[in-house]
Amino acid sequence: MKHSGTPLPAYSSKPLHFKSFDMCSRNTFQKGHFWILFFLLLFNNFQLQAQLVPGQSGQEESVEVQYPEDPLGRRNPRSSIAGFISAVADKNYARASSYLDLKDLPSGTEEGVDLARSLEMLLNQKGHILPYSWISDDPAGRKDDGLPPNLDKVGSITVDGENIQIYIEETKGPDAGPIWLIASESLEKIATISTVEIITPIDRILPEFLQGRQWGGVPAGQWLATILLAALCYLIAWSIISLLVHLIPLMWRKARTETVSGVLKAFALPLKLYLAVWLFVVFSQDLGISIIVRQKFSGITVIIAWVAFLILLWKLAEFIGAYSKQRMINRGSVSGVSVVLFLRRAARIAIVVLGIIAVLGALGVDVTTGLAALGIGGLALALGAQKTIENFVGSVTLITDQPIRVGDFCRVGDTMGTVEKIGMRSTRIRTLDRTLITVPNGEFSSSKIENFAFRDRFWFHPVLGLRYETTPDQIRYLLVELRKLLYAHPLVSPDPARVRFIELGSDSLKIDVFAYINVATFDDYLEVKEDLLLKMMDVVGESGTGFAFPSQTLYFAKDQGLSKEKSRTAEETVKKWRENHEMQLPKFDPEEIEKLKDTGDYPPKGSVMKKDSGTGKIPGL
Known part of the structure; x- marks a missing residue:
């Protein structure tokens, strides 16, 4: 509410609820708390004076002033327009003129009565008033309509191609409280229009016996005509939308698919309701049905429009839910079905809550407090269910x-x-x-x-630790033979398959083996790994060396040491490789790799798997 330049009401009108304070004082006095109440009252009075007297505090605070009720209910734009419509429905044009701002017009009751009657007739013919739920019920009016703070738009009238905007303006009453009246700016234009010979189309159509009987200040025939018009508009809308739904698949092939067809079906009923509402509003205005009847039905049309929107959301949620559920079933995802069902239930609840709020708002119920409580409750619920x-x-x-x-x-x-x-x-x-x-x-x-x-294949990565007595030629022998073993194995990927002498460790000479085994399951991998490790042990044994013991191991006399004969054989083999330029170090010759490919003895000689296939590969892989 605006208070700039407005004198505050006398304290005698509402003396800070002294009556309730007196009752409270007696009760508290009986309880022995009189002095506490006295100091609280003194502190409250001091705070109020500090707010009312400018310049006593560093920051000026606004005071919400409570004005007495206006007998005609003109404290806000919505109640003022509703009061005007109610007055013309009762044919009380003198009371209706109290809702008009006549300050810039010639004075006199008759002038106001004539203007009220003319305004009604023009609204009946080619005018409209916004639904009540769209008109502000705030004593300060709307602040987001781009108009001056004291002016709100509530409707319009079209006469001879000219559009006259109907504004309602805030004025000050005798008690300095806000009084909203139909603006003199609009009334000046209305006063220049002759309404003597205005006859609406509905007046020409209705028989006299339906015009003579009045229901709510309107001929009974107009109420009946309005109901018939609503049914006719829905029939027209149903025919148009049904025809379009039938023709679209014939003209557009993609509309025959399940997805597009489901979306079209979801839009069918909401579009019928929207089109019916639009036709009803247009036809009722063109026929000249009384503004009294149209305002009664305006709230219904808003509710129907909201219902159509909510039905659209509901049908889309159902379609998307059913489509997603079927997709999850096809994938075999049971948990996915559970999530889809949960989201569909949540969407239903959200649509119902939104519908209740929208319908209450269309009925003129202030849902601001409810929304605030819902927001706080939702926040608390979200924190609790984090x-x-x-x-x-x-x-x-x-x-x-x-x-x-x-x-x-x-x-x-x-x-x-x-x-x-x-x-x-x-x-x-x-x-x-x-x-x-x-x-x-x-x-x-x-x-x-x-x-x-x-995992598409398994990593084979043992590190072999050799005794420090191993000679370099023995290591070279091992590098070649171990690579041959990997290249020859049918289930070992040759790229990469490497064996490298990597480290002079604290207790051993280390050879790193790196390869991938092409099998599907872990059991198959263990089977191949076992075979490779056994063959590597054979190769190490043939080289004349052995695996290193930990440095803490004690060597006794029973230790036979290294085999001199095998060491000599390994050295002679390396010597021949050198003489014939056949030593496959530091890399193997690609041609040699191709010769060795799949020549390994796997399954091992004597294995029961040998008699199954004779291919050297694991059956079923």
């Missing part, structure tokens, strides 16, 4: 990104096992110890996830 919401968002992330699926073997943090279930709140993992661990989805989705199910 972990639940976090887990739900985590489950949605797991389903959309799909870093894991049911049946996958994975590691999440310190947990390793097989995923058994992905639920709305948590995920269950069966560990290697056969225990069941439940991990909240919020924690799960934010953790580092290692999924072994997506």
Whole structure:
């Protein structure tokens, strides 16, 4: 409410509720708290005076002044317009003139009465008033309409192609309170229009016996005509939209698909209602149906428009939910179906809440307080259910990104096992110890996830530690023979497959083996790994050296030491490689690799798998 330049009402009108204070004083006095109340009252009075007297505080504070009720209900734009419509419905044009700002017009009751009657007739013919829910019920009016603070637009009239805006203006009453009246700027233009011979189309159509009987200040025929017009408008809208829904698939092939067809069906009913409302508003204005009747139905049209919008949201939510549910079923994602059903229920609840708020607002109920309470309640609920919401968002992330699926073997943090279930709140993992661990989805989705199910091959990476008595030629022999072993094996990928002498360790000479084994399962990998390690032990043994013991190992006399004969053989083999330029170091000759490819003895000689295929490969791979 605006108070600049407005004198404050006398204190005698409402003396700070002294009556309630007196009653309270007696009660508190009986309880022994009189002095506490006295000081509180003194402090309150001091604060009020500090607010009322300018310049006594560093910051001027606004005071909400309560004005007495206006007998005609003109404290805000909505009640003032409603009062004017009610007055003309009662044919009380003298009271209706009290809602007009006649300060710039010739004085006299008759002048105001004539203007009130003329305004009604023009509104009946080619005018409209905004629905009441669209007109501000704030004593200060609307602040977001781009008009001066004391002016609000409430309707318009079209006469001979000229559009006359109907404004309502804030004035000051005898008690300096706000009084909203139809602006003199609009009344000046209305006063220049002759309304003597105005006959509306509805007056020509209705028979006399339907015009003689009055219902609510309007001929009964107009009420009946309005109801019939509403039914006719819906019939027209239904025919037009049904025809379009039938023709669109014939003209547009994509509209025959399930997705587009579902969207068209979702829009069908809302469009029928929207078109029916629009036709009703246009036809009722063109027919000249009384503004009294149209204002009664204006709230209904707004409600129907909101209902149409809510039906559209509902149908779209149902269609999207059903479509997403079917997609999840086709993928076999049970948890995805659960998320879709939850989101669909949440959308339904949101649409219902939005519908209730919209309908109450259309009926003129102030929902600001309810929205504020709903916002605070929603914030409190969100804070209380923070972990639940976090887990739900985590489950949605797991389903959309799909870093894991049911049946996958994975590691999440310190947990390793097989995923058994992905639920709305948590995920269950069966560990290697056969225990069941439940991990909240919020924690799960934010953790580092290692999924072994997506592994395309297995890494074979042993490090062989040789005794320090091993000679360089023996190491060269081992490097060549071990590479031959990898290149020859049918399940070892040759690229990369490397064997390198990498380190003179504190207790051993270290040879690094790096290769990938082309198998599908972990069991197959262990099988091939076992075969390779056994063959590597054979190669090390044939070289005349051995694996190193830890440096703490004590050597006793029983230790036979290294085989001099095998060492001599390895050295002679390396010598021949040198003489014949056949030493495959530092790299193997590609032609030699091709010769060795798939020539390895695998499965090993004597294995039962040899008789199954004779191909040297694991059956089924």
